[in-house]
Amino acid sequence: MEQWVGEALASPFEGRLKSPLPPLLWDLMVLIFIACLPSLCYERTDETLSGVEPEMVETIQIRTSVKTDLIDITRSVEEAVRKSGLMDGICWVYVPHTTAAVTINENADPSVSSDILMELNKIVPFQDRYQHAEGNSPAHIKASLIGSSVTVFVESGRLVLGTWQGIFFCEFDGPRNRQVFVKVLKREL
Ligand code: ZN
DSSP, X not given: OHHHHHHHHTSTTHHHHHOOSOHHHHHHHHHHHHHHHHHHHHHHHHHHHTTEEEXXXXXXXXXXXXXXXXXXXXXXXXXXXXXXXXXXXXXXXEOOOXXXXXXXXXXXXXXHHHHHHHHHHHHSOSSSOOOOTTSOHHHHHHHHHHOSEEEEEEETTEEOOOTTEEEEEEESSOSOEEEEEEEEEEEOO
16 A cells, blocks of 8 residues: 555646545546636737737828718728738728718729618708707718728738728718728737
8 A cells, every 4th residue: 555655646646646635625626727727718818919019000081072972992091001011910990080981882883882872861861850050960870870990801911802892981071171090900920
């Protein structure tokens, strides 16, 4: 018996064999450790994410010429991404206005843009019992319906868009001078 204990102390399980804890309590502690493993993994994921750095914002200047319009800004966003030097990562396109928006949709047939505007104007008519004193509530409502940002993946320095997709700046209260912010996020290798 003494010899068996001696061999056991040299084994990887020596802690368990010489532990003063009852076997059941020891098993319970092992179970708790296993249950905690996911949270340990989560911490490691956080460490990995620390290698992700946000890059500077590029600004696209737009002068709109009519009351409502969808303007294809895909090329300008691509240029902003090129300037940032991003090869692989994520690009955000953000509109810092309350009466304008940004969306992704077909840019092959211009009728799609005009149809979107036509139907938006039906959903949110120019005239109604709006309370907003500035008189541009329809533009505010359309801006909220469409949204103020889109996210696009970037691979090999190019925007990952579908064959027919383009990025559109949506003017709902023009003509005005507008801005679009483009920010990229890349993983440092
Ligand atoms: Zn307003």
